[in-house]
Ligand code: FNR
């Protein structure tokens with residue numbers, strides 16, 4: 001299949017199609033697949049269609065400002081690259097290309113414990129960041145601590161602890177495509193870094209999770225005490241969990257269902273956002289990821305109280321299509337869509353967007 005020239009790509013939808021046309025089936029199944037029947041995967045995007053944006057007219061919008069701050073650091077737009085594993089599986093530029101493209105335009109990128117390049121190599125590729133490191137709690141706490149220390153030394157400015165993955169979800173599409181989780185690309189952070197365990201097999205009644213981590217609120221508190229980096233807790237869908245995360249010292253939370261890859265029938269991330277903003281939004285920054293595909297989606301999330309939104313699959317599609325240049329193109333596209341929507345909404349700055357800018361769509365409105 002011929003690669004499409006990136007410049008011909010005008011929307012994230014076209015990017016998805018271009019990536020689908022060139023990725024081998026197994027990699028496509030891994031990237032695009034969700035858990036089980038993929039109800040949550042579909043709902044993630046559909047949830048945005050349940051809100052309307054309310055334009056304000058004749059506002060002075062000649063200069064548009066997309067910049068905001070995330071944990072005190074200036075970022076050029078209120079969206080970031082969510083952590084995704086094994087980026088070299090989609091393109092040889094891998095995490096280093098992703099880091100360079102994001103850093104070039106001042107967009108935050110978060111890198112996974114399961115990166116195909118080492119966290120140090122990623123940092124060297126784009127020394128100026130902004131850049132955070134995502135931690136999967138390891139079976140032994142000392143190994144999680146070691147990852148945290150390496151990230152701190154390499155200049156990452158926050159730790160994102162993903163807490164929604166005691167075991168990987170049942171990924172029907174991924175399995176059907178033939179993708180094997182075991183070592184698809186060399187793990188950049190070392191052979192002893194483990195991925196969350198695969199779902200247990202065999203008849204019950206007891207399922208020891210081989211290679212599982214002793215994740216607990218107490219361990220999160222210990223991690224908090226052993227690092228000077230701010231802690232961001234990723235993968236929350238309930239107000240009471242967000243409260244506990246703040247109690248153990250999180251500086252921010254990411255409302256997320258892992259891109260619909262974990263528990264099918266868990267709520268769309270956007271649907272869980274309001275209760276979490278209500279519970280902790282006055283104390284910590286709240287971000288959300290899952291299903292963001294348009295500049296107008298970003299505005300809806302901001303209006304509902306998110307400080308910024310993460311994108312997981314779209315930057316991978318961009319990387320697949322044209323490596324580092326593709327990611328640059330993707331970031332440009334989303335920024336320009338966001339600026340367009342912001343102007344027509346009648347807001348000069350993304351920081352001015354508030355709850356009055358959205359209203360629930362009338363029931364029965366069709367969603368995408
Ligand atoms: C992910 N995600 C993820 N999250 C995480 O904390 N660590 C990881 O290693 C990964 N790996 C990963 C791989 C792939 C292929 C995907 C698609 C996702 C979840 C990711 O950070 C994010 O929560 C979702 O991808 C957001 O949903 P969208 O933007 O893909 O709809």
Ligand code: LAC
Nearest residue numbers: 085114165195258261
């Ligand atoms: C995934 C894991 C690795 O979603 O986070 O595939």
